[in-house]
Amino acid sequence: MRHTTSSTRACQIIACALFALAAAPVPGRALRAVEPPGPTGAANGANFATLVERFSKVKLYGSMSLNWRNIGPREPGYETQIQNEVYLADMYFGAEGPVAEGIPFRLEWNVPSSDQGTIRLHQVYFEYDRIRRIRLQFGKFLVPFGRYNELYRPDHFLAVTRPLLYASPDSIDLVVRPNSPRPPVSAGYADIGARFSWYPVRVHPLVPVELTAFVVNGLSENTNRSRTFPNPSNLGIPGPPTNGVTTDFGHQNNNLADNNNAKTFGGRVVFALGDLRLPFPIPEKAADLNGVILGLSGMGGQYDLEGLLTYQMYGVDWSFDYEGINLSGEAMYSNNQFLSPRVLSTGSYSGPELVSPVQQVRQLEHLYGYFIQSSFPLMRKPPYGERLTGVLVFNQMYRRGPLLDFMLNYNDGSTIFPSMTGYREGTPYVTREIQKYTAALHYQLSQHFSLKFDYSYWVMGKSTVRSENSQGLNDIYQGAFSMVMGF
Numbered sequence: 001m002r003h004t005t006s007s008t009r010a011c012q013i014i015a016c017a018l019f020a021l022a023a024a025p026v027p028g029r030a031l032r033a034v035e036p037p038g039p040t041g042a043a044n045g046a047n048f049a050t051l052v053e054r055f056s057k058v059k060l061y062g063s064m065s066l067n068w069r070n071i072g073p074r075e076p077g078y079e080t081q082i083q084n085e086v087y088l089a090d091m092y093f094g095a096e097g098p099v100a101e102g103i104p105f106r107l108e109w110n111v112p113s114s115d116q117g118t119i120r121l122h123q124v125y126f127e128y129d130r131i132r133r134i135r136l137q138f139g140k141f142l143v144p145f146g147r148y149n150e151l152y153r154p155d156h157f158l159a160v161t162r163p164l165l166y167a168s169p170d171s172i173d174l175v176v177r178p179n180s181p182r183p184p185v186s187a188g189y190a191d192i193g194a195r196f197s198w199y200p201v202r203v204h205p206l207v208p209v210e211l212t213a214f215v216v217n218g219l220s221e222n223t224n225r226s227r228t229f230p231n232p233s234n235l236g237i238p239g240p241p242t243n244g245v246t247t248d249f250g251h252q253n254n255n256l257a258d259n260n261n262a263k264t265f266g267g268r269v270v271f272a273l274g275d276l277r278l279p280f281p282i283p284e285k286a287a288d289l290n291g292v293i294l295g296l297s298g299m300g301g302q303y304d305l306e307g308l309l310t311y312q313m314y315g316v317d318w319s320f321d322y323e324g325i326n327l328s329g330e331a332m333y334s335n336n337q338f339l340s341p342r343v344l345s346t347g348s349y350s351g352p353e354l355v356s357p358v359q360q361v362r363q364l365e366h367l368y369g370y371f372i373q374s375s376f377p378l379m380r381k382p383p384y385g386e387r388l389t390g391v392l393v394f395n396q397m398y399r400r401g402p403l404l405d406f407m408l409n410y411n412d413g414s415t416i417f418p419s420m421t422g423y424r425e426g427t428p429y430v431t432r433e434i435q436k437y438t439a440a441l442h443y444q445l446s447q448h449f450s451l452k453f454d455y456s457y458w459v460m461g462k463s464t465v466r467s468e469n470s471q472g473l474n475d476i477y478q479g480a481f482s483m484v485m486g487f
Contacts, residue, residue, distance in 0.1 A: 058097030063486040065090050065154040069172050071478045089113045089171050090154040092122065102130035106141075110188075112170045121256070123190050135197040140256065143189050144197075144212050144268045145297045146330055147281045147317040152188025155486025156283040159440035160454030161478075162187050163371040164395040165332050172480060180432045180461065181399035184313050184334035184367045191216035192256065193263070202277070209277050210270040218264025219303045219311060261307060266299025276321060284375065285389075285444060288324040293317075303336075308362060311336035324377045324389075331370035338363055343405055343422035354422070361423045365401030369434075378441075385445040395436035403427040433461035452482040 068086050094108030103126060110122040125139025142150050148166045151157045160172070166187040167173035174183065193216030200207055274291020276282070282289070300312035312335055319328035339360040344353045372394050379388040404421045440454040458476040 055097075058095055060093075060095050061487055062093030063090060063153040063155045063484065064088060064092075065482045065484045067160065067172065067480060067482045069478055069480040071172075071476065087113055090152075090168070092153050094123065099126065103128055114170055122188070133199045133201070135195075135199070137195040137197075138193070140190055140192045141195065143191050143216055143266070143299070144195065144214060145185065145189065145266060145299055145313065146315045146332070147293075147295055147319065147328075148330055149185065149187065149189050150281045151284060153486065154482065154484045155285070155450065158284045158375055158389060158391045158442040158452070159393065159438055160452045160480040160482045161438060161456055163330070163373070163393065164397045164434060164436055165330060165369055165371060172478065179399065179401075179404055179430060181367055181369065181397040181434055183397075184311075184332060184336075185219075191218065191264075193217060205271070205273060208269050209272045210268070212268040212270075213265075214267070214299075215263050215265050216299075218260070218262070218299070218301045220260055260303055260305055262302035264299055264301035266297070268295060268297045270295045274321075276319065284326070284328075285442065285450070289321045290323065291321055293319045304339075309337040309339065324380065324387075326375045327373075329370060329372040331368075333366070333368040335364060335366045338365065340402075340404065340421055340423040343424045363402050363423060365399060367397070367399055369395065369397030371395040375442075382443075385443060386447075387444045389442040389444070391438070391440040391442060393436075393438040393440070395434070395438070397434045397436075398431060400431045401429060403430045435459040448485060448487050450484045450486075452480075452484065454478075454480045454482070456480070 065088070066086070067089050068084070070083055071085075091111035091113075092108060093111075094106060096104065096106040098104050105126045106123055108121075108123040110120045111117060112120060121140070123140055123142065125137055125141040128136040142152070144150075146166075148157075148163060152166075152168075162168060162171070162173045164174065164181075165183055166185065167183045168187045173187075193214060195212060195214040197210060197212040199210055202209060270293065272278075272291060272293045275289040276291035276293045295315075295317045297315040297317070298313065300310065302310050313332065314334070315330060315332040317328075317330040319326065339362055342355045342359040342361050344355060373391065374393075375389055375391045377387060378390045382388050402423060404427075405424055436456055436458050438454060438456045440452060443451040445451065456478050458478075460475050
């Protein structure tokens with residue numbers, strides 16, 4: 001009997017030791033070879049169980065799309081002719097879960113198509129949710145500007161292409177020519193900083209459901225982000241000036257560091273009624289909901305090291321849902337200053353000349369526009385799959401600014417610049433416009449797989465190279481098909 005008791009005691013000691021080894025160690029303290037039973041062993045067991053429970057709450061997620069597109073016209077203006085292109089795009093994967101009770105985290109990476117598989121950190125942040133109706137967030141996160149910025153993954157939005165206001169530099173959303181408008185901000189704009197959100201008690205429809213303030217690094221003149229930057233070989237989008245000082249179109253990676261001598265401040269206010277009263281935008285492919293949401297956003301600041309150039313952005317977004325029928329949209333206005341090299345008032349198109357010594361001129365341009373989107377169920381319960389949805393979108397975007405000259409392969413004597421946007425003294429201010437019409441089908445096969453077909457037509461406003469009579473007015477059309485996987 002005594003021997004049996006001793007053996008049981010030894011088994012208990014061995015079991016406790018293994019349990020202690022499996023538990024997370026305390027920094028600076030060595031693990032004991034043997035952990036006797038008692039309050040300490042019970043505490044370690046509880047800690048291990050808590051650790052397992054927290055790990056079980058971590059959610060892995062991701063998305064990717066395999067796209068095909070055919071783009072026209074057959075005789076393009078400045079666009080590189082692309083026919084029957086197949087490629088992978090919008091690849092994201094990450095994890096989210098609680099570090100402790102009321103302290104969730106998120107870690108997300110992006111694999112840009114233009115970077116041929118190189119992994120880029122897209123988001124990494126912590127939240128503090130232990131104060132009721134308060135949300136604190138810090139790290140690198142999606143900037144809460146507008147609704148569509150947070151619908152950046154292909155399993156979040158219905159069509160293949162995004163609205164013009166949130167076109168992606170790594171996708172097929174945009175066609176721009178010299179002096180044409182371009183998006184003030186790209187889809188999925190994530191930045192480094194801090195965010196404070198308050199969700200008041202709802203007592204009246206005019207009381208907002210969300211009040212948010214944030215401070216981030218903001219846009220920059222940084223040109224080292226790996227991306228498909230606008231240039232003549234990428235659908236005719238003009239590249240940066242020779243000095244490189246222009247707002248960063250992609251701004252999805254700033255090396256996890258400050259990028260100028262100032263910070264950008266911004267805020268967002270959301271009003272909502274019905275089922276849409278959520279603290280964040282819901283995916284467009286969500287289940288049938290009823291309600292109205294209205295959001296107001298703004299941000300701005302300095303974006304260059306010298307402290308000469310600033311920008312501002314303001315937006316309003318809205319969404320109306322009723323049993324799967326949705327009408328939504330967004331309008332945005334922005335203005336930004338930029339530097340451009342001065343070009344001699346004389347010279348031919350084949351041989352432009354810069355003023356010597358080089359003179360940089362500060363200019364101001366206005367970018368603004370809106371889009372309206374409707375979606376409606378074509379088949380709520382198809383024979384195969386979950387739902388077939390139709391989508392119609394109208395986009396209109398403008399640029400108001402100085403007339404810029406577009407020059408190819410400029411050689412300053414030591415360096416060849418693939419493109420340059422030069423300012424000719426006395427040039428007038430012009431307004432250019434893009435309209436985009438989109439019709440799409442979204443076939444939700446299952447929770448994790450969907451098929452999309454998208455036909456878009458861009459009506460391009462006049463685009464000049466050297467004079468108002470220059471050619472380049474060919475409109476663009478594009479058919480695209482996408483297979484999307486999300487989990």
